Amino acid sequence: MRSITKLDLQYAHRFYGFRGEAQYLHGHTGVLTIEVEDTINPGVNMAFPCNEIQKTAWNVLKNFDHALILREDDPLLPAVLAVYEKQGIKDGDPNNIMKGPAFHTDLATAYPDCRLVVTKETLTVEGMIKIVYDLLKDQLNIVKLTFTSGVNAASQEYESRLHLDRCPLCGIALDENGVCPKCG
Ligand SMILES: [Zn+2]
């Protein structure tokens, strides 16, 4: 069975080099739907707790929320950084606290201190799905991702590939020592 959860990401981006309105900087509320598959955990009676999917995903994905997402070759990138630098917010601000751990993959690099994500490819809804799967595939047994942003939507299904030992009391994944982080 599948446990399914949604989360919102508010971000700004543009399609550098495209024709039309999308070449201008603009913003979206994107909605990501994560579907995790597993057997039903007896007693707990869930495939995986949805609040735990949210927590695991948000820990990384909050770097995309209230963030600017630009392709690595976009000339806006040095321009924006120069302004942030001049303003003294490039390396952080006391009120910029919704930061996940900085990450670097082949597809994207997060700079949480200045709420910036730099991508290799144009950040379409398809591009977002590729990045998200790459970031979460070793923590959650994701079998489908759907991302919608304005009138755009994309989804991708994946093979079930991750076997997680789950706590018989609460259903979350046990740590590497076979201990539940919640129940002990
Ligand atoms: Zn857009």
Ligand SMILES: [Zn+2]
């Ligand atoms: Zn537990």
